[in-house]
Amino acid sequence: MAKFEQYKDKNNKRKWLFSGYVATDPITEKKIVTTRKGFDTKAEASLEFDKLKASILKGSKKKRTITFQELYDDWLEQHRKSVKSSTVATNRRFIEGHVLPKFGKLKLDQITVSFCQKCVNEWHDKYKQYHYIRRATAQVMNYGVSMELMESNPMKKTILPRKKEEEKKPNFYSKDELHEFMTFVKTLDNYKYYAFFRLLAITGMRKSEALGLYIKDLNIFNKTLTIGKTIAIDEYDQVVLQTPKTKNSYRTISLDDETIRILQKWFSIQKEDYFKLGFNTSKAKQLMFSNMSNDLYYPQVVNDWLDWIYDKAEKEGLTLKRISPHGFRHTACSLMFEAGATINEVQKRLGHKDVKTTMNIYSHVTPQQAENTSQKLANYLGF
Incomplete structure (x- = not known):
């Protein structure tokens, strides 16, 4: 407890001071003990004591010093x-x-x-x-x-400046462009690429979701695929498996017979190749797509695969339209609409939280869709 007492200054005038414990700093949890002098009355000393105590308890002293x-x-x-x-x-x-x-x-x-x-x-x-x-x-x-x-x-x-307007190249494939891409990839001596990009194009899943899939996530009897994990990079630059972006990202979607057949063929190839490397791919949590250590890939690897495919095509005299891995998600969305899927069907398959997200992000249409829309209207009007 602080003491208030009188003393004589160097001019032999009577003054008041207070000394001792004032308060405990709520941030540092340190007890503040101090002495303040030079007050003409005890009331002035008491008022300054109360101000100092309030300042400490509020943390304002810390505010002035912390960076x-x-x-x-x-x-x-x-x-x-x-x-x-x-x-x-x-x-x-x-x-x-x-x-x-x-x-x-x-x-x-x-x-x-x-x-x-x-x-x-x-x-x-x-x-x-x-x-x-x-x-x-x-x-x-x-x-x-x-x-x-x-x-x-x-x-x-602060005021957020307007986003710069940039001319963006379409980041998705039309039906014909996708067919051209997949036809070329199928000729390569790497069935993993063919299975992986087929899966992206058919399902519209994110690359990080595909790289987090286990073989057991595929139910060949129900012809479904359960998406419930995603890979990411933590703050220590390590690849980790974690829960998806939102609860809507947890989803079970249907798969066609051909995609299932392609995946099963890839699993057989992977099993044989990894057995030679000393890995057992029959374990419960075997990844569909794993690195040479039979572990998680870094997500950037998909970009590297795509770059290699495009460069390989150019060397063989074929110019494929370049899109990003996320472009396959756009492609799936666009072609699902073109095939006649409803907004809700597309939303659920892509794992979007609501319909608005689906329409805001994927507001583009293919030339074929635009042509169909025009023809549908003309047919309806009848002139």
Whole structure:
């Protein structure tokens, strides 16, 4: 407990002081013991004591001294307990690569809205994913507000610049283009590629979902495939198997006879090849597509497969349209609509949360669809 008492200063004038325990810092949990002098009355000394105590309990003293780097370190520890390891990895990449160089050494009370806006504008000019960097920064500052280390979140007050308009090449295949691609891949001395990209095109699943499949996820009697896992990269750059993006991503979809036959043929080839390497592919959790150590692939490998296929085709005088692995998801969606599937059927097969997601992301149509739409309208009108 603090003591209040009188003393004489160097001019022999009577003054008041207080000394001793004031409060326990709620952040550091340290007991604050101090002495303050120079008050003309006991009431003044008591008022200053109350102000200091309130300041400590509120944490304002900490707010003036903590840096963004320190806040980030505290936030990261909490963040690891709240989200998937792959999400931690993504946010660390954004923050440590782009945010800490600008904000790291700044005290929290030095961070202004105008400074944040300047940074957002710079990120917008340099990076396509500028809005993700802004969002990650805002998450850290939200934590600062929640912990009462910041009065408000200046990053949330910034204005997000308009997304740059870029001419995008269609990232999907038409029916004929897909047929040309698959016909070429079938000629290659790698049946894995043929089975894998057939599966992507028929199901519309994400590459990370396909790489996380077990052989047992295929039910050949019911002709179904259960999708309930996805691979990702954690913050230590290790590939991990985790739950899908949303509960809607858990799904069981139907498969056609030909795709099942192709997968079964691949399983036989894989079993024989991996037996020679000393691996037993009859285990319960045998991956459909595994690396040479019979373990999870890194997701980037699918991009490498595609690049190899396109380069191989060019060397043989064939120019295939280049799309990304995700383009096969677009392709499946587009061709399902073209084949007459309903919006709900496509939504459930792709594992989207709602119909809006399906229509917003896949608003493109193939030339064949556009032609069919026009013909359907003309037939309906009758003139």
